Amino acid sequence: MDDDVSKVEMARPSGEDGRPKGLALLSRLLASRSRKKRREEQISCRRSLREGFAASYGGENELGYEYGPRCAAQIRLQWELGLRREESAKVDLVADWDREGHSLLVRYGTKGGRPRTLFNLSDKQQDALERALPWVSQSDRPGIHNLMPSGMGDKWQEKLSYAARLCGFTKKDSGWTLHSNRHERFHRMYVEHTGFQPPNQHESLEAFQKAAQTTAGDEWPRLDAEARDDIEVTAGHSAGRRDVSDAYLGSSQ
Structure with a gap:
């Protein structure tokens, strides 16, 4: 989806309830056949939802909310x-x-x-x-x-x-809350450092470890640990707090 088009479309309410158009697209994710594909579509739709939020309140402030x-x-x-x-x-x-x-x-x-x-x-x-x-x-x-x-x-x-x-930034409307923005940031950090998706994007721990091994070979545990340390510190905790990174990424062990 073109960024400029998505911003314009998301800024413009649709349907009688006036919700952003991205919510209709999010609802169709239930029909996705693969977890990987579903994840990719979720990221795209949620990014559009976030950008639509910004577009709705930027410029002419189409939704008219003073804040x-x-x-x-x-x-x-x-x-x-x-x-x-x-x-x-x-x-x-x-x-x-x-x-x-x-x-x-x-x-x-x-x-x-x-x-x-x-x-x-x-x-x-x-x-x-x-x-x-x-x-x-x-x-x-x-x-x-x-x-x-x-x-x-x-x-x-x-x-x-x-x-x-x-703008539909609720669990009920889109499955996406304000705290989800924080989750998404740490997900991006993990992928950027390791080159592979975190455990919570796979069907099982075995599937994650197989994918990580395929991408990074025997280096994957080191990359996983480095990414987690960085994320834990960025999140406001101490490096080594695996309970924190597990909450955002899923456990790799």
């Missing part, structure tokens, strides 16, 4: 950087984004209050941060900025959830 463009900027951060939804709202781009050094300190809204730094940001990640700059606001704490409207505080999460529901 839509701000929500879309945060959705991009979740997708490109794997930020949790609260982190994407509370990130301080003024103090914590090193644009020249291609790094971002994430210290607000983190799980357990544990800060982490994302290094070697890609051009797409830098662009997502750049697009979020117009929505920087002064927080209720002096010297600290975030991406929420001034004075709204944690009530902002309700606004973000509402914007997501308008």
Whole structure:
């Protein structure tokens, strides 16, 4: 599907319920015969759904929701950087984004209050941060900025959830939630490093190990471990927390 076409089509509601057109395509996935093919179609449809969300709230803001463009900027951060939804709202781009050094300190809204730094940001990640700059606001704490409207505080999460529901970003409508953006980011990291799909994209552990062996030979366990360490740290945990990477990728053992 052409990116420009998908953005336009997804931005335009269809049917009496006004949901994005991508939801109709998602519903047809149930007829897919192969798990691999189903996965490929899911990725394509969900990317279109995410892009449609951004398109719906970008430019002319077709859905007319006042907070839509701000929500879309945060959705991009979740997708490109794997930020949790609260982190994407509370990130301080003024103090914590090193644009020249291609790094971002994430210290607000983190799980357990544990800060982490994302290094070697890609051009797409830098662009997502750049697009979020117009929505920087002064927080209720002096010297600290975030991406929420001034004075709204944690009530902002309700606004973000509402914007997501308008575009079908729900488990019921599309099988895709805001947290799914984080899952997808770590899936991409795994494939980019190893060259093969993670265990949860195969019918069985044996099928995964066979595919990994075919792609990377005896090096696959090393590549698998390296990718998991990186993902665990990026997610805000310590390297070696296999319970964390297993939740996103499935177990390889």
